[in-house]
Amino acid sequence: MRALLALNGKIEDMEALRAILETLEIHFVVGVDGGIKHLQALGYVPNVMIGDFDSVELEGYAEVWPDVEIMRFNKEKDMTDAELAFSYIQDKRFNDIIAIGAFGGRLDHLLGNVFLLEHYPNIMLLDAYNRVKLLEGPAEKTLFQRKGFLSLIPITERVEGVTLKGFKYPLDDVVIKRGSTWGISNEFSAEEATIRFDKGKMLVIIAEDY
Structure with missing residues (x-):
């Protein structure tokens, strides 16, 4: 069983990433804050949307996907939205977990996402040109x-x-x-x-x- 997480980092080549994802069987999808924009662009409907939603207007997406579970957190918190999502999905015990949108944009978030793998080694970070696993x-x-x-x-x-x-x-x-x-x-x-x-x-x- 494979899960897909979409984080809010910039995606350089959406079409190349789409081609990779189309070769994979995805069983569960999580939109992480602004990463829900990537899911919509790629044609995925999330099972869950999680985060503080300071990077996207959640209400519009909630109307498009009225049956999707929403896990909303306070903006003042001790974890990034990515870590909240990693913790959530690890408890689901999927065999294979892929996170997109983990690179690009802010360097602090990029490094934070990479070093999170030490605590969540079952997650692979993926974009059109890179695959990172610990x-x-x-x-x-x-x-x-x-x-x-x-x-x-x-x-x-x-x-x-x-x-x-x-x-x-x-x-x-x-x-x-x-x-x-x-x-x-x-x-x-x-x-x-x-x-x-x-x-x-x-x-x-x-x-x-x-």
Whole structure:
């Protein structure tokens, strides 16, 4: 079961994102504050709209979608709308959760959304050109990807036992330290590639040039 969250960040290429989403089966949809505008543009009807709604006029959307559940919060709160939505959807125990609109616009929100993955590792951030997921070791992941770049960014002090197969620059049981750019911009060299590491946490990013 897969859930889709739409956050309020700027989406650079709506049509390219639409093409990606059309390949996925979406079972549950959450509009997060101004992210409901993205859902309308993409043709999705949310199951839930959540946030303080300081970025969009909620009333108009409530009229368009009168049966949609609304979870409205005070503007003065200790969590961003994104974290409220991440917490809500994690409790629903979906196998696969995708968040769009997490990039673009304000840098503070972008960084906040990325680092939320440490607490919500079952969520992947997605746009037309980037996929961001957090993995915690011991972990092994097989990727089927023939274009784009792979970047590994440690968020713990060390990520140990990093092994890459099926990439232009393979690695064998190495340590990548936080702050190092060693893991940036690798390239796929095989249709099936593998990432494995023993200890630590890191962001796994698949990115394509615009």
